[in-house]
Amino acid sequence: MFDWFVLPFTLGLVFLLGFIAWKFTSWIKSLTQEDQEKLVKSLATRKTLVSIREIISESLLHRKIFKTNRMLGYMHMSLAFGWLLLILAGNLESRIFNHGEMGPPYVPIFFRFFHPNPEIFRFHQEFSFLMDLLLVFVLSGVALAYYKRLNSKFLGLKKTTKHVMGDRIALTALWFIFPLRLLAESFSSGAFGGGSFLTSTTGSFLNSFLPSEILYYPFWLAYSSALGMFFVALPFSRYMHIPTETLLIVLRNAGIKEQKSHTGFTDVELNSCSRCGICIDSCQLSSAAAINNVQSVYQLRDIRYNTVDQDRSLNCLMCGRCDQACPVGIDIAAIRQIKRNELNPGMKEEYSYVHPAKAQQADVVYFAGCMSHLTPSIKHSVVQSFKKGGINFWFMDETESICCGRPLLLAGKSEEAKALMQKNKTAIEQSHAKALVTNCPICYKMFKNEYGLDIPVYHHSQYFAGLIENNLMQLEKQNITAVYHDPCELGRGSNVYKEPRKVLNQALTLISAEEEGEKSLCCGGSLGNTTISTEQRNKITQDACDTLLKQNPDVLITSCPLCKKTFQKVSDVPVYDLAEIVNGAIVINTKNKSKANQNSKIIKKELLEEEISNQTYPD
Amino acid sequence: MPDFGYKISKDRQINFDENSKNLFAEVAMREPSVYRCISCGTCAATCSAAQFTSYSLRKMILLLKRGEDKEVITSVSRCMLCGKCQLACPMGVNTRNLILSIQNAIKKLSHV
Numbered sequence: 020m021f022d023w024f025v026l027p028f029t030l031g032l033v034f035l036l037g038f039i040a041w042k043f044t045s046w047i048k049s050l051t052q053e054d055q056e057k058l059v060k061s062l063a064t065r066k067t068l069v070s071i072r073e074i075i076s077e078s079l080l081h082r083k084i085f086k087t088n089r090m091l092g093y094m095h096m097s098l099a100f101g102w103l104l105l106i107l108a109g110n111l112e113s114r115i116f117n118h119g120e121m122g123p124p125y126v127p128i129f130f131r132f133f134h135p136n137p138e139i140f141r142f143h144q145e146f147s148f149l150m151d152l153l154l155v156f157v158l159s160g161v162a163l164a165y166y167k168r169l170n171s172k173f174l175g176l177k178k179t180t181k182h183v184m185g186d187r188i189a190l191t192a193l194w195f196i197f198p199l200r201l202l203a204e205s206f207s208s209g210a211f212g213g214g215s216f217l218t219s220t221t222g223s224f225l226n227s228f229l230p231s232e233i234l235y236y237p238f239w240l241a242y243s244s245a246l247g248m249f250f251v252a253l254p255f256s257r258y259m260h261i262p263t264e265t266l267l268i269v270l271r272n273a274g275i276k277e278q279k280s281h282t283g284f285t286d287v288e289l290n291s292c293s294r295c296g297i298c299i300d301s302c303q304l305s306s307a308a309a310i311n312n313v314q315s316v317y318q319l320r321d322i323r324y325n326t327v328d329q330d331r332s333l334n335c336l337m338c339g340r341c342d343q344a345c346p347v348g349i350d351i352a353a354i355r356q357i358k359r360n361e362l363n364p365g366m367k368e369e370y371s372y373v374h375p376a377k378a379q380q381a382d383v384v385y386f387a388g389c390m391s392h393l394t395p396s397i398k399h400s401v402v403q404s405f406k407k408g409g410i411n412f413w414f415m416d417e418t419e420s421i422c423c424g425r426p427l428l429l430a431g432k433s434e435e436a437k438a439l440m441q442k443n444k445t446a447i448e449q450s451h452a453k454a455l456v457t458n459c460p461i462c463y464k465m466f467k468n469e470y471g472l473d474i475p476v477y478h479h480s481q482y483f484a485g486l487i488e489n490n491l492m493q494l495e496k497q498n499i500t501a502v503y504h505d506p507c508e509l510g511r512g513s514n515v516y517k518e519p520r521k522v523l524n525q526a527l528t529l530i531s532a533e534e535e536g537e538k539s540l541c542c543g544g545s546l547g548n549t550t551i552s553t554e555q556r557n558k559i560t561q562d563a564c565d566t567l568l569k570q571n572p573d574v575l576i577t578s579c580p581l582c583k584k585t586f587q588k589v590s591d592v593p594v595y596d597l598a599e600i601v602n603g604a605i606v607i608n609t610k611n612k613s614k615a616n617q618n619s620k621i622i623k624k625e626l627l628e629e630e631i632s633n634q635t636y637p638d
Numbered sequence: 639m640p641d642f643g644y645k646i647s648k649d650r651q652i653n654f655d656e657n658s659k660n661l662f663a664e665v666a667m668r669e670p671s672v673y674r675c676i677s678c679g680t681c682a683a684t685c686s687a688a689q690f691t692s693y694s695l696r697k698m699i700l701l702l703k704r705g706e707d708k709e710v711i712t713s714v715s716r717c718m719l720c721g722k723c724q725l726a727c728p729m730g731v732n733t734r735n736l737i738l739s740i741q742n743a744i745k746k747l748s749h750v
């Protein structure tokens with residue numbers, strides 16, 4: 020069974036499979052040694068089953084996209100899953116027909132050309148029906164894709180992704196594949212009979228005014244060419260995500276992660292991005308500040324095609340909202356960070372002028388961080404709370420503060436950051452403390468993940484929550500309603516959501532905000548973005564603040580000095596750090612109720628005075 | 639020379655024919671908010687690096703504008719990028735990017 024028209028399809032398929040095999044091999048080869056071992060070990064274990072399940076639910080059924088938007092999910096599913104079913108059913112049909120023989124791969128694809136009106140075999144009617152049904156399923160997805168280009172809001176997307184050349188060719192081919200299949204099968208049916216409810220109907224309709232006998236061949240040729248074109252363009256387009264995502268799932272389940280520099284895994288992640296554009300809508304740079312060319316989808320694309328530039332790579336808040344929204348689960352922040360490190364410009368600095376703090380022996384080291392020195396009421400509150408709680412602590416950066424190094428790190432200056440880290444680390448180790456507490460989530464993330472300290476690191480919310488849990492600290496509930504803002508670095512960045520709420524619930528009434536927890540907005544102050552202008556920042560801050568204050572709380576609470584400082588510029592209600600609330604609500608002696616009440620009243624007054632001074636002068 | 643109790647200071651005239659303003663031009667192109675600076679010195683007052691060493695963004699901007707690049711080149715990298723100056727600046731100068739831009743520009747111009 021052969022006809023010349025199958026060549027474009029067959030050659031395209033051979034090219035595609037060869038290309039994928041070559042790419043996969045080179046990616047796996049450029050994994051680190053350790054990762055390669057992990058991969059080998061994970062094969063043929065329970066992890067393989069997990070991978071298979073995930074490939075079915077994500078790559079075929081697109082469960083996560085369904086969660087974002089049903090219509091968009093259906094579109095992806097009908098194309099991916101529908102097409103696969105079409106191929107599987109076609110294979111089965113041709114196998115039964117050929118009594119179990121496989122034959123060349125084009126036979127099932129062009130089955131209706133070779134056997135338009137199949138000489139009766141078992142289930143031939145059922146198969147015709149099934150194939151038509153599946154074609155309708157896929158065509159409905161194609162129709163949605165057409166419609167998405169015209170009107171993306173319908174599919175839950177405010178903006179669709181702009182395309183590169185490879186994408187356009189592949190997309191055009193993809194748009195034509197299934198309509199052409201429909202026409203080819205219809206003309207065959209019109210000329211020779213066969214088909215089911217769809218193809219035979221359109222077939223006899225077309226046959227009523229068109230010469231099917233002449234037209235069927237060119238349409239089969241066109242169908243084969245569209246397939247061939249799609250296969251050839253696929254590796255150079257976003258559709259490379261289809262094969263790559265399966266590899267990504269396997270690698271991820273083997274425990275492989277992004278490293279500090281570009282590895283084969285990075286390439287796999289880059290190629291797994293389907294450019295679905297879901298990350299664009301989660302990005303506040305786009306929704307609040309009208310910056311539309313820096314979002315993760317573009318960053319990943321630019322890295323993949325080697326066209327990334329430093330400004331665009333630095334123009335990102337590193338807020339992690341896109342990471343959280345990405346249905347493929349790409350570690351976007353890590354990839355952007357790798358790129359920033361590579362592009363790191365400028366001059367090296369050893370910071371030889373900085374001398375480490377003189378260590379004091381204490382149980383707990385308290386690190387306030389630069390931003391807390393700009394919001395003195397926060398560090399004051401932490402210190403007071405520690406004193407009231409009788410904690411033996413050393414305020415490490417009370418007079419001379421050395422930055423934790425995260426801002427340098429975020430700007431891609433990891434070597435410079437290390438120089439500063441070493442200074443802080445020396446002092447912490449010399450203090451022989453048993454724990455490090457900081458009220459800055461930026462510092463917290465840095466100390467926890469980058470410093471490699473032997474002692475536990477706590478954010479003040481965690482530390483206070485621990486004290487309360489162990490009855491070492493009690494808070495008095497006040498008649499205040501508040502909305503809590505999750506700082507990016509603490510929530511999405513460090514997965515600390517519960518503790519701040521646990522503490523705050525003791526002291527006041529929390530009301531939930533529109534976007535909170537994993538979906539929390541960025542305050543706009545982020546140190547991760549150096550490029551953005553002050554005006555653009557302000558827009559993001561205003562937008563985030565408006566969203567947070569929709570329920571009209573008495574106060575806005577956060578647990579990051581930078582968030583506080585940023586929101587203060589625009590908020591209509593007072594903005595507090597969790598530490599200030601704790602300090603205002605601590606009950607020193609629970610037995611002596613009157614004294615405690617008196618105390619909390621005084622503190623309330625203190626808070627109020629501070630609030631007034633906050634509004635007059637920035638602290 | 640007899641000791642009069644004072645010395646004659648070195649000539650501090652700036653010769654704009656000799657000083658090149660290329661570095662400033664390059665920096666201003668990358669971060670135009672540098673034009674907003676009113677030399678108030680808030681940035682220097684809050685600076686983390688200035689606690690340890692002589693370092694002033696205010697001074698650097700002035701020197702740059704005058705084409706006195708030498709001191710800028712030797713000291714600009716002392717910044718820890720902590721961002722305090724940016725939050726403190728009353729004029730909304732994008733100080734962190736300004737500092738990165740100075741570093742970039744120095745690197746670029748010294749290669750030319």
Ligand code: SF4
Nearest residue numbers: 292294295296298345
């Ligand atoms: S990064 Fe994720 S969300 Fe963004 S376009 Fe790619 S796959 Fe979609």
Ligand code: SF4
Nearest residue numbers: 302335336338339341
């Ligand atoms: S990390 Fe935040 S700012 Fe950066 S691209 Fe993602 S959503 Fe946008």
Ligand code: SF4
Nearest residue numbers: 388389390423461462
């Ligand atoms: S991360 Fe920010 S707040 Fe924390 S020490 Fe560094 S600069 Fe200061």
Ligand code: SF4
Nearest residue numbers: 675676678679681727
């Ligand atoms: S705080 Fe701003 S305006 Fe004042 S000197 Fe520094 S950069 Fe210039």
Ligand code: SF4
Nearest residue numbers: 685717718720721723
């Ligand atoms: S960012 Fe640099 S110049 Fe600004 S306050 Fe920090 S150390 Fe000083």
